[in-house]
């Protein structure tokens with residue numbers, strides 16, 4: 001499984017969290033980077049994940065992930081999330097492994113939760129709804145088939161309508177994406193990754 005992790009430029013990412021006003025822009029960028037680094041570190045440790053590939057145009061993230069041994073693909077300029085994921089899918093599909101997309105905002109992610117969701121998916125096109133039930137944190141293509149991403153508002157319904165199977169097991173850490181301070185508090189209750197914990201300390 002190749003998991004593509006898309007990340008916006010740090011100064012643009014997580015605008016809902018920034019507009020909450022709890023931290024200044026520099027601390028906000030630090031937090032978004034920490035969340036993405038914790039998410040990717042956990043995903044790389046999950047059984048069934050061969051590779052995690054970040055797609056971003058952000059220079060700092062590119063440098064940090066590259067230094068950590070994570071492959072980074074350059075984003076399609078200003079095209080948006082689904083085009084970025086389709087670009088990643090096109091780049092990675094010749095390598096032969098199955099493709100998935102994982103959101104970069106899962107700071108409590110535990111490798112065992114991701115591994116359990118991958119096992120539950122089997123070979124089916126599948127998705128994991130976020131904890132609110134409206135968004136999507138993980139989308140898995142069928143082996144050899146395009147990813148066909150429908151991320152954005154109401155993406156859980158959109159992915160179900162595209163024929164994807166919902167993954168609804170007890171993997172809270174995989175469902176806890178962070179868009180608001182309330183989401184961050186929920187992730188904190190589950191247990192934050194080390195970079196995120198340090199960033200909000």
Ligand SMILES: Nc1nc2c(ncn2[C@@H]2O[C@H](COP(=O)(O)OP(=O)(O)OP(=O)(O)O)[C@@H](O)[C@H]2O)c(=O)[nH]1
Pocket residue numbers: 006007008012013014015016017055056057075078079080081084103104105179
């Ligand atoms: N590479 C890439 N990633 C993106 C793009 N747009 C969104 N993402 C990432 O997709 C994930 C899900 O997006 P959202 O949860 O809406 O996050 P966001 O857009 O940073 O947050 P808001 O500004 O609050 O909407 C996050 O990890 C984003 O960084 C894009 O154009 N390119």
Ligand SMILES: C=C(OP(=O)(O)O)C(=O)O
Pocket residue numbers: 081130134135136137150151152153154155156177179
């Ligand atoms: C883009 C998405 O993320 P969020 O709902 O967190 O904005 C999504 O879930 O499709």
